Amino acid sequence: MKSKMKYVVLTLLVFMQFSCNDWLELIPPSGLIRDEFWKSKEDVEAVLMASYESFGSMDRNLFLYGELRADLLQGDVNQSDDERNVMESNIYPSNSFASWSNLYKVINYCNEVIKNAPLVQGIDNTFTDFQLRSLVSEAVFLRSLAYFYLVRLYRDVPLVLDPSESDDTDFYLPQTPEDAVLEQIAGDLTANRDFAPTESFPTIEENKGRASKAAFDALLAEIALWRFQYEEALTHIQKIEQNIEFEMMPSSRWFQIFYPGNSLESIFEFQFDGNRNQRNNTFGLTEQNAYQYDPSQASVEMFGREFSKEIVRGEGATIAKIGDDNYLIWKYVGQSPDGLSVRAGAQQYSANWVVYRLADVLLMKAEALSQLDRYNEALTIINEIRERANVQPVSIPFNKVAFEDAILEERALELAYEGKRWFDLLRMGRRNNFSRKSKLIEIIVSNVPSTQKRILSAKLTNPSGWYLPIQKDEIERNRNLVQNPYYDF
Numbered sequence: 001m002k003s004k005m006k007y008v009v010l011t012l013l014v015f016m017q018f019s020c021n022d023w024l025e026l027i028p029p030s031g032l033i034r035d036e037f038w039k040s041k042e043d044v045e046a047v048l049m050a051s052y053e054s055f056g057s058m059d060r061n062l063f064l065y066g067e068l069r070a071d072l073l074q075g076d077v078n079q080s081d082d083e084r085n086v087m088e089s090n091i092y093p094s095n096s097f098a099s100w101s102n103l104y105k106v107i108n109y110c111n112e113v114i115k116n117a118p119l120v121q122g123i124d125n126t127f128t129d130f131q132l133r134s135l136v137s138e139a140v141f142l143r144s145l146a147y148f149y150l151v152r153l154y155r156d157v158p159l160v161l162d163p164s165e166s167d168d169t170d171f172y173l174p175q176t177p178e179d180a181v182l183e184q185i186a187g188d189l190t191a192n193r194d195f196a197p198t199e200s201f202p203t204i205e206e207n208k209g210r211a212s213k214a215a216f217d218a219l220l221a222e223i224a225l226w227r228f229q230y231e232e233a234l235t236h237i238q239k240i241e242q243n244i245e246f247e248m249m250p251s252s253r254w255f256q257i258f259y260p261g262n263s264l265e266s267i268f269e270f271q272f273d274g275n276r277n278q279r280n281n282t283f284g285l286t287e288q289n290a291y292q293y294d295p296s297q298a299s300v301e302m303f304g305r306e307f308s309k310e311i312v313r314g315e316g317a318t319i320a321k322i323g324d325d326n327y328l329i330w331k332y333v334g335q336s337p338d339g340l341s342v343r344a345g346a347q348q349y350s351a352n353w354v355v356y357r358l359a360d361v362l363l364m365k366a367e368a369l370s371q372l373d374r375y376n377e378a379l380t381i382i383n384e385i386r387e388r389a390n391v392q393p394v395s396i397p398f399n400k401v402a403f404e405d406a407i408l409e410e411r412a413l414e415l416a417y418e419g420k421r422w423f424d425l426l427r428m429g430r431r432n433n434f435s436r437k438s439k440l441i442e443i444i445v446s447n448v449p450s451t452q453k454r455i456l457s458a459k460l461t462n463p464s465g466w467y468l469p470i471q472k473d474e475i476e477r478n479r480n481l482v483q484n485p486y487y488d489f
Contacts, residue, residue, distance in 0.1 A: 041127040044117045044135055051109040051142050052209070056270035058102050059353040060281035065153060066419030068097075071447040072299040072412065078291040086468075088452060089459045093472040093487050100154065100471070103146045110143035111163035133195035140192045141211035144185035145219060145355070151178045152226070152423055155467045155484070159184060174480040182223060189220050199245045205271050207245075208262040209352075214240050215268035218356035221364055226427060230368040237365045240267070246358050251312045251390050255337040258351060267356040274346030282332035283348045286417075288322060295319045295327045296447050302413065310413065312389040315339060318416050329417050354418055359385055363411050370403035378403055382410055389413070401436070404428060426466060434463055462486055 037043055067073045068087050075084050082095045091098065117136050121127045150157045156175035161184075176184075193216040199207045217236045224233035240246065249257055249265045257263045262271075272280040285292055301307045303314045304321065315321055320330040320339035332351045335343045343351070362381050369378040375398040383393040396406045411424050429440035441460045445453045459465050469487035 038116045038120050038123075040124045041120060041131055041135075044113060044120050044127075044132075047109055047116075048113050048135055048139055051106055051113065051139060052270070054102070054109060055106045055142055055146065056272070056353065057281075058106075059270060059272075060285055061102070062149075062353060062419045063282055063285065063417070064097070065149065066422050067293075067417060068422070069444065070421035070425055071443050072296050072302075072416050072421055074294050074296040074447065076291040076294050079293065088448065089456055089465060091469060091487070092489075093469040093475065093483065095469070095471070098468045098471045100150060100157070100474070103150055104160065106146045107143050107160055108163055110139040110146070111161065113139035114143070115163055133192075134197055137192040137195040137216075138197070138211045140188050141196065141216060141219065144189050147181055147185050148219065148223060148226075151181050152426065153468050154470065155464075157181060158478075158481070172478050172480050175482060179227075182227060186220060186223050189216055189223075193217070193220070199243075204262045208266045208269055209271040211268065214243055214246065215356060218267050218361055221361060222356075225364050225368060226423075228371070228431060230371050233364060233368040237361055237368075240358070240361055248358055248362075248384075248388055251388055254312045254389070255317055255334070257354065257357060258331045259335050259343070259347075260350075261352040261354070263357075265358045266354060267358065267361070269352040269354040269357075271352055272350050274349035279349035280332070280351050280353065282351055282353070283343065285332075286329040287333045287342070287348070288328050293329065295329060298447060299416065300327055303416070309391055310389065311391075312337075313413055313416075331417055359388075359414050360411075360418075360420070363407060363414065366410075367404070367407050370407065371400060373400075375403060378407075382406060385410055385414060404431075404436070405439075429463070429466065437461070437463065440466075 064083065068083060069089070073087075075087060079087075082097045085091055085095060086097050114136055117132055117139075121129075121132050147157070147159075155178050157178075158173040159176035159181050160173060193213060196213045196216050197210055199212055199214070201207045201210065217239045221233045221236035221240075224230070224236065245264075246267060247264050249263050253263070257265055261269065272278055274280075284290055295303070299319060303310055303317075303319045304327070305315045308314050310318075315327075316330070316339035317334075317337040318330060319327045320334065321327050330337075330339060333342055333348070335341045335347065342348075363385065366378040366381040369375075369381070375396070379394075379396060382396070386393055394406060396402050408424060408428060412421060415421070425440050425443060429437050441457050444460060445456050448456055464484055464486035467484055467486075469484050470481055475481050475483055
């Protein structure tokens with residue numbers, strides 16, 4: 001969070017980078033002064049769409065937040081030095097990857113909507129209560145999702161609930177403890193969930209690309225799982241299961257989750273349309289000639305035909321082999337699960353970023369059930385996911401550790417490169433007072449050269465090192481911020 005946040009509506013200049021519908025083209029024009037803005041519901045919707053655009057444009061970082069420090073990714077020759085240092089846990093507060101400014105940019109857009117939308121209703125007599133509550137609920141969802149990323153990345157963070165309304169506004173807020181931030185956003189989501197849109201917009205892109213009630217339920221479930229509130233997680237997941245709008249894609253159509261996207265399985269995804277120059281960042285990050293990121297050896301052993309029996313999710317779908325010992329990540333560059341047909345033209349930049357889908361939520365449910373000793377129910381879900389992938393069912397000893405390992409592996413198989421892996425590992429490492437810290441370290445160090453294993457193992461022994469530092473520029477601007485002691489050299 002910058003002390004002088006410049007993401008204010010009076011100087012908005014937002015060029016939309018994604019979507020294929022008018023609903024995401026309602027953007028604030030540049031050069032406005034505040035007295036000329038916030039006059040109609042269209043102004044409210046414009047800033048809300050800027051929130052979606054701003055969050056979606058972070059898809060490159062959303063990918064890296066969830067994969068960079070885990071075990072399924074390896075850097076190539078064009079990987080940046082800062083990102084390589086993060087991957088190797090050689091992180092300093094000067095590292096540019098540690099910047100949280102883009103997440104706070106999203107938060108400030110959302111705070112603008114939440115504060116000003118009720119005031120606009122007093123001016124625009126066509127702005128109904130239903131419309132007001134619906135638009136505010138979407139802003140609450142996006143703000144809550146941004147904060148959920150922040151606490152998983154940094155732990156304690158400043159909790160900003162009011163907008164920066166002038167360029168002279170100074171923020172010198174200290175961090176709020178993680179539990180208090182999570183309590184705030186869980187309460188906000190619960191209070192606004194019933195006002196969220198249903199899946200009744202005129203286009204599938206809008207239904208999947210805006211924060212529906214099901215998106216609220218998925219986020220609430222994941223927050224509860226992060227807090228080890230298993231019964232609460234099951235309550236939220238049950239609401240999604242009762243929604244007939246969602247169903248698992250059959251194995252023959254599994255890859256349609258990513259191309260063309262917006263599948264029956266999808267709950268919420270950020271939308272892109274390369275035909276309108278609304279381009280994602282994941283194609284450029286993972287395509288063959290980028291030389292930035294490739295599947296790790298652990299990933300090749302998980303998906304490659306030489307090692308794995310995975311067909312639906314394996315080589316040609318999740319990853320693709322392009323030469324001897326040379327693989328690329330396929331979910332964002334392919335147009336079919338053949339490992340050969342690369343997206344062409346504008347379609348290269350149209351891969352949506354899937355935030356939540358049904359298989360993800362069902363595996364959350366399996367995790368919650370297993371932690372409640374409801375092993376038979378958890379096993380049924382795991383094997384349903386495996387059956388969809390055309391792989392043999394598994395038999396798991398009825399104890400929490402065995403199920404935790406099996407679910408971690410199944411989530412890796414199903415959700416690889418969807419920005420989930422690092423957070424899944426952290427959840428395991430934090431559970432039961434860090435009782436399985438050594439397992440997390442074992443998984444992570446498996447992805448580094450043998451010469452670095454001992455050093456990295458030592459670094460990761462301290463759980464404070466699992467989080468990013470506050471970037472030094474933020475510390476210099478705001479003396480109320482306290483650096484993560486792990487990085488306080």
